[in-house]
Amino acid sequence: MAQLSREVEDFLMYFILMERVPVGTRTVEPGRLCCMSEESYLHSVTGDQTPAQSLSVTVIEENLMIDVDVNVLQPLSQRQAALLxxxxxxxxxxxxxxxxxxxxxxxxxxxxxxxxxxxxxxxxxxxxxxxxxxxxxxxxxxxxxxxxxxxxxxxxxxxxxxxxxxxxxxxxxxxxxxxxxxxxxxFSGAPPPDDAGATYLQTGSVNPGDKVSFFVEDSIKRGIVVFSSNQAATGFVEVLPEEAPSSELLKVPLDSIVKNDIPTPDLHSPVHDGKCASKEEQEKVLYKERGLEVDSLVQIQYQEGELAFGIIRWLGYLPQKEDVMVGVELEEDKGCTDGIWCGQRYFFCPPRRGIFVKLKACQPDTRFLSSRDGSPKSLESPKHIFVSGTEDGRRVPGKVPPLQGAAAVDILEGDMKGIQGHCNSCYMDAALFSLFSCSSVLDSLLFKPSSHPDGKIQQTLREEIVNPLRRNGFVSADSVMTLRCQLMEESQCPSFTTSEKDPEEFLNLIMHRILGADPLLKLQSEGQRVQESYCYQIFIEKQQEMMAPNVQQLLEQSFHHSRLKLAEVPSCFIIQMPRFGKEYKMFSKIVPSLELDVTDLLSDSPRECVVCGNLATHECAECFKDVILSDHGLKQYCLVCSKQVHSHHKRKDHKPVPLKIPDGFRKTPNKIPREKLELFAVLSIETSHYVSFVKYGTEKGSWMFFDSMADRFGSENGYNIPRVTLCPEVATYLAAPLTDLINQNPREMKGVAKRLFCDAYMYMYQSKRMALYK
The missing domain is CATH 2.30.30.190 (CAP Gly-rich-like domain)
Incomplete structure (x- = not known):
């Protein structure tokens, strides 16, 4: 960059490359920063001449001048460029x-x-x-x-x-x-420095059994947290003061509380008659009970010869009980409470699912522990396949980019890879793997400051699921169970930890109610206000001639049938197929569209005439099924072609409607841009079980298949083995003639291709360009 002097720095335009750019025998990687003079930029994109389709920019780190398509450059301020x-x-x-x-x-x-x-x-x-x-x-x-x-x-x-x-x-x-x-x-949520052994609380960070200090009328009091289930929503927590009787609780605002450090931070400080156990007692308990804590998966000797499995919801001391006690939510209706002991609520769970027992009566759930009787080493315990060096063994803080290409194969392929399934969790496992393993289109959800008071769910999703998946290639079932427990409490739906649900129900809950994300889709219907949603369900009338439709055809059919348009290009487009329940499918096979062209589905965007290719001015809904004019459904014409097409006696009764055209395209005959989204994942369902297909690279055969319950070790007390396998056979069928695919016997399809073409439930598309603005 010697040709650019310091004097002109303030007159430079900065950009980041969004895609690879071939330069001779090499390529410039996406993520490289480029610049060009403001004068050259303005000369290229303004003036009387047609705007340039490429720009000559300098790659800052390599002192290399290259020509780059304007569509793969995103502008930056000088400050943003310097930080990046x-x-x-x-x-x-x-x-x-x-x-x-x-x-x-x-x-x-x-x-x-x-x-x-x-x-x-x-x-x-x-x-x-x-x-x-x-x-x-x-x-x-x-x-x-x-x-x-x-x-x-x-x-x-x-x-x-x-x-x-x-x-x-x-x-x-x-x-x-x-x-x-x-x-x-x-930058957000950082606590002030430690003061006298106290750490200031963040919302949602206090738990039952924590020793805290708080301010009452300008004086400092000390006590123990007894109940904090709804702290995020109310902004208050119930505390048992040290100097008060054991039955007298105070409701204290969260912002008035500091949490005191205890010598064993992995165990909530036990409470007995309002006093903390000694350090020696805590260490003894911690040693004896092998680190069990709130949200640990445990098993209890329920009756002679019978085990009960559950999750620790509360840990501490109870009145008139000398031992450390736990409140456990059981997987089955074998309990005797919904979280209440002697009239005081300690946690929430469905009726007859809760039980209070001594902590020493609990064992780690052996279904998630490695076998010591000769089981294969590849089937190590999910509890022990943790990222070394993390704070609590399974949490990975910070930001980890999605996996692509060879890195995705190296980290994700194999047994005990992906997200481990447990207790009807496949709908969540497959959805999370699809959205986050190899795509960043919804990563803003993981970091975007939310107006919702409970940041714990976002932190769990980011640090216990997405980051470990991307860095280590594995997420244990207990991490997913932590998320399910938090969703259960937030949604007040007790079946979230045990029952099967639909992926769209999970996605709507976590994106809308939990993270407060903006809707992914904005749909415009005739004469109606813009409708917003996170997923789109295909609704069409079955047509006999559509033996194996592709997603593009189904989407256009559905939009035409419902008289809908897109108000804007979505960054992420999640489309549910025309199937209802777990059995009924409208089509025996659906062909994935690797690219989804939404240009003609936009309500206010320039479009091409289907006859001559010039700027279209009118659209005709009645011409939709006319395959003579065009092989795709939506039909729009320039004024001349519209008159000619509708002069035919079969079309004289049609009523073309004018299109909204941006002013710039009326004045200048620009090339009509196409708005295309790329397929990055597919959810499939067969016999009530969800699995996932993910496109992990740019090559045609870069497909992987994920099943969170692909195999199992042990029987009733065993655990599920998640598996990620490569499935390049998908590309073979995508490249085959349509007639061959229609006549293909599903049972004879190679590998797992049948589950993609015959059992697809939800397709996921992304626009990396639009994701920048979300």
Whole structure:
């Protein structure tokens, strides 16, 4: 970039590459940053001439000039570009750009701001001391780093005191400083530094048995949390004060509470007559009970020779009970309560599903433990296939990009890979694997600040499911059960932890009610207001001539049948097939459309005349089924062609309607852009069991198949073995002539192809371009 001087830096336009760009015998990776002068940019995209379809840009890190299609460039501000440049891995950089929320927070970062930072695979509180470059100021667009000082447990675990390469950027305690790219920093929800052993609470972070301090009329009181089930919704928690009688509880606002550190943070501090157990007692309990805690999966010797399985919902002391007690929600109706003991509620569960027992009566659920009697090593315990170095063994904080290409195969393929199924969870397992394993289109849901008060569900989804899946290739059943338990409490639906449900029910709940996400679809019907939804159900009348329709045909048929249009291009388009219940299917085979062209489905977008290819001005619904004019359903014409087509006696009664055309296309005969979405995943169902197909790369054969319950180790007390296999045979059938596919006997289809073509339930499409704005 020697040709670009420092004097013109403020007059440069910055971009990020969204796709690979071939340059001679090599390619420039997506995620690389580029720039060009503002003058050249304006000359290319404005003026009397037709706007350029490509731009000549300089790849900042390689000092390389290339010509790039404008559609694969996304503009950046100088500040955004400098922050992104500090992330050296282009794939990781692109993922951070696609998230957008974190980048926007980083742009606003200021000295003196308190944050959390990811360091040594843990999160530590920190204070920002420096926001800027650490290179020679003469360098064009030096990357911007954040200089932070680690606090609390992180103190002394840094690598500097604020000086770097002989230059001092800030001052802090010895070995407590770090220089980090913004993607190693969490800007929201960071607590103040530790003070006298107390950690300030974040919403939803307090649990029964926690020792806390709180303020009452300007004085500090201490006590034990007794009940906190609905804390996120109410903003209050019930506390048993140390100096009050055991039956007298106080309702204290969350923002008035600090949680005191205890020596054994993996076990909620037990309570007995309002006093904490000693450190020695806690360590003894922790040792004896093998680390069991709230949300652990356990088994109980229910009757002689009979085991009962469940989840610990509460842990602590009960009145008149000397031992540490737990409240367990059982998988079956073998209990005697719904979470109430002696008139006091300690947790929620369905009637006859709850039971209170001694903690020492509980054992870890052996269905999720490795066998010690000769079972294959490949079938290790889900409880022990954890990411090393994480805070609690299964949680992976921060951001992990989706898997693509060879990396997806290396990390995901094999037994005990994917998401482990348990107790009718396949609908959730398949949906989560489809959405997040190899796509980032909905990653904004994982980081977007939500107005919903309960951030625990978002954190569980991000750090216990999506991140471990992408980094380690495996998510244990207990992590999914944690999410199901949280959804059960939030939705007040007790069957969320035990019963089979539909994927759309789960997606609607978690996107709409839990994360408060904007609807994925905006649909416009004739004379009606815009309708919003997260999934779209195909509704059509069956036609005998459609033996094996593709998704494009079904979508156009459905939109025509319902008189619908898209109000905007969706970033993620989730489409349910015309099948009802678990048995009835309208079509025996459906062909996946690898690309979904939604240009003609948009309510306010330029479209091509189906006859001559010029700008269309009218649309005719009555011509929809006329295959003579075009092999696809939707028909629109320019004014000349419309008159000619409707001069035929069979079409004289048709009533074409005018199309809305953007002003720029009326004045200039531009090439009509096509809006296309790419298929990234398919959910299928057969005999009440959901599985997933995922497109993990750009090659035609880059398909993988996931089944969360592909195999099983042991019988009733065993556990499910999830499996991810490659299925390149899918590409073979996609490339076959349609007549061959129609005549193909499903039972004779190779591999798992039959389950894709014959049992598809839900197709998932993405627009990476539109995902940038969501």
């Amino acid at each position: 440049l500090a992330i050296h891995n282009p794939t990781e950089r692109l993922s951070c750009f696609l998230e957008r929320g974190l980048l926007e927070q980083a742009v606003q970062a200021e000295v003196g701001q308190r944050v959390l930072v990811e360091h040594e695979q843990k999160l530590f509180p920190a204070l920002i001391h420096h926001v800027g470059n650490i290179l020679d100021s003469a360098t064009l667009l030096p990357p911007v780093y954040l200089g932070v000082e680690l606090e609390g447990e992180g103190e002394g675990r840094g690598n500097m005191d604020g000086s770097y390469k002989g230059m001092t950027f800030f001052k802090c305690k010895k070995n407590s400083g770090l220089l980090l790219p913004f993607n190693k920093v969490i």
